[in-house]
Amino acid sequence: MELSQLETFLTVVKERSFSRAAVRLHRTQPAVSQVIRKLEDEFGEPLFERASRDGTLTAAGEVLREYAERLLNLRNEATSALEEVRSLERGRLTLAANEYTCLYLLPVLDEFRRQCPQISILVQRSLASRIPDDVQRRTVELGIVSFKPEDEQLDAIAVYSDELTFVVHPKHVLAREKKVRIRDLGAENFIAHNVTSPRRKLVEESFAKHKTPLNIGVELPSLEAIKRFVASGNGVALVPALSVQTEVARGELVTVAVPELDCARHLWLVYRRHGTLSYAALALMRVVRSLAADRGRPFLYDEKNVGASKDVKR
Numbered sequence: 185m186e187l188s189q190l191e192t193f194l195t196v197v198k199e200r201s202f203s204r205a206a207v208r209l210h211r212t213q214p215a216v217s218q219v220i221r222k223l224e225d226e227f228g229e230p231l232f233e234r235a236s237r238d239g240t241l242t243a244a245g246e247v248l249r250e251y252a253e254r255l256l257n258l259r260n261e262a263t264s265a266l267e268e269v270r271s272l273e274r275g276r277l278t279l280a281a282n283e284y285t286c287l288y289l290l291p292v293l294d295e296f297r298r299q300c301p302q303i304s305i306l307v308q309r310s311l312a313s314r315i316p317d318d319v320q321r322r323t324v325e326l327g328i329v330s331f332k333p334e335d336e337q338l339d340a341i342a343v344y345s346d347e348l349t350f351v352v353h354p355k356h357v358l359a360r361e362k363k364v365r366i367r368d369l370g371a372e373n374f375i376a377h378n379v380t381s382p383r384r385k386l387v388e389e390s391f392a393k394h395k396t397p398l399n400i401g402v403e404l405p406s407l408e409a410i411k412r413f414v415a416s417g418n419g420v421a422l423v424p425a426l427s428v429q430t431e432v433a434r435g436e437l438v439t440v441a442v443p444e445l446d447c448a449r450h451l452w453l454v455y456r457r458h459g460t461l462s463y464a465a466l467a468l469m470r471v472v473r474s475l476a477a478d479r480g481r482p483f484l485y486d487e488k489n490v491g492a493s494k495d496v497k498r
Contacts (some may be wrong), residue, residue, distance in 0.1 A: 190252040192397040193231070197249055213311055223248070226233045268429070270463055272300045277326040277464040280308045280315045283407055285328040288451050289343050289424050292305035296471045297309055303464045319454050325465050326452040330424075331382065340452040342486035343472050348383060348447035349425040351437045362442035366394040373419035375410050378403035383447060387422060392447055411437065422447075428480075450484070 203345065205213040206213040224231050229244035232304075241249060268274040281289055286307060293305060308324055314333055315327040332340050350369075352359050358368070376384065391398040401419060404410050407427045414421045415436045422445070430435040453472060455461060461469075476485040 185223065187256065189219050189223055190248075190255060192216055193223060194252055194256070195476055196220065196232075196239055197245075202239070204300045212429055213318045226495075229285070232320045246372075267372060268302075268308070270391065272463060272467055273302045275303045275462065275464040276306065277303055277462070277468060278306045278308065280310045280318045280324040280327040282310060282329075284424055284427055285330060285451055286313070288426050289328060292468070292471055295475060296468050299471065300301045300464065300467050303467070304401060308497075309377075314431040316454060322456075322459075325455065325462060326468070329452050329454055330449055332450075332452050333454055335419060338454050339456065339457045340454045341469075342450040342484050343453045343476070343483055344426070344451040345451055345482040346424050346426045348387070348422050348445060349439045350420065350422055350426065350442045350445070351411075351414055351428055351432075351439055352420045353414060354435060354438050355417070356438070358420070358440050361440055363443060366391060366396050366442060369442070370396040370399070371454075372400040375404060375419045376400045376406065377410065378405055385457065386447055387445065394444060471481075 192205070192294055193209075196202055200203040202220075203213050206216045209216065220231060222456060227244060227248065230242050231245035231248060233242055235241040279289065281302050286309070289307060293307075293379040296303075296305070308318070310318055310327075312329050312331070315324075315329050316338055316365060318324050319327045319337065320337055328343075329340075330346075332342075350364070358364055358372075388398055402413065404413060407423060410421050411428060411431055412421060413419065415431060425439070428437055428439070432439055453469070455465070473485040476483040
């Protein structure tokens, strides 16, 4: 049974005539009759009273009419729903980020919501090391990470340029300095994240290279906790510049340059190389691209390392 057969059946029911149904469908009457016979053969029941000339339905025909209308209505609803997805009037976008990379997403999602208010968004918090796997397993569609994944099944676009910055309390003795050397930091009490990362290893190597101790007195589970602790006058910290923009603007924290610490890095938007991105995901990528064009650095949209996925620019 095909939907086209049901459409023919319902047209006969509505027109109460095989000939009038044929005219409406732009088909011959024998062709319409053949469709009805095929339906009757499939169901093993007559659908129209043969003695009637006005297309009166049998009991079986009445039952089929009810279900045929439901099926065609569902087809029409599905068509409308798909059109809404294409026009971004409905849909769902899932992303993965950690505490840090989620900060980059805030201005992106702010603009995305202005352009696509009907799309629901779910940002799933995950460890940075797990985000590529989340994307690969289709748990989420896109991921934002601070490193370029080595997985050949993934593509990544550089979307933000950030750096590690040294922050102190406004009344700290170093707050008056524009820049300090690593050797000036040997006596400082550092507040650090309790999850080790490649960036922390680079910092440790830089301190070791300059024969300066890195004294980590307190380890906390979040950047928010680290910022608040330093803002309370408890030690100093090295944190991503993106994560302290608000506190620095408010005067709650002060940044001091450390020239020997060159820890610039990119944030990457990650997606499956051979996957087909949803219309919502493509719309988000357009927002990311326009944000980079309008604001410039540190916002980026660097595709030069992207593979051959055609869906990025669809």
